[in-house]
Amino acid sequence: MRERKFEDALITKIKEKFQDVILITNDGYQSRPDILILFKGGWAVLQIKKSKNSFPLPSQKIWMEMLSDIACFASWVYPENEKEVLEHLEIALEIWRWKK
Numbered sequence: 001m002r003e004r005k006f007e008d009a010l011i012t013k014i015k016e017k018f019q020d021v022i023l024i025t026n027d028g029y030q031s032r033p034d035i036l037i038l039f040k041g042g043w044a045v046l047q048i049k050k051s052k053n054s055f056p057l058p059s060q061k062i063w064m065e066m067l068s069d070i071a072c073f074a075s076w077v078y079p080e081n082e083k084e085v086l087e088h089l090e091i092a093l094e095i096w097r098w099k100k
Helices: 003-016 057-067 080-098
Strands: 021-026 035-039 042-048 073-077
Touching: 003 021, 003 035, 003 042, 003 080, 035 080, 042 057, 042 080, 057 073, 073 080
Parallel strands: 042 073
Antiparallel strands: 021 035, 035 042
């Protein structure tokens, strides 16, 4: 599956599953994460890859390492781990909602 097609499908799933979040997509400028998810009490980032064997750019690694230290949730997502990432995102959202 092409990365863009996967990204479009993933965005649709996130919007359906988490209707009370604000979802912002990035155009890939400066290798920033592809998706920013804002929710009551926090935020999360997702960096999309077309497969688990896709190599991230060095600048993508830097962004994800930096943001994983300050975001409520940060993850690489690709078709092979999509279900697991969405489950972990859901848990993170619930934890942070209860904290606030």
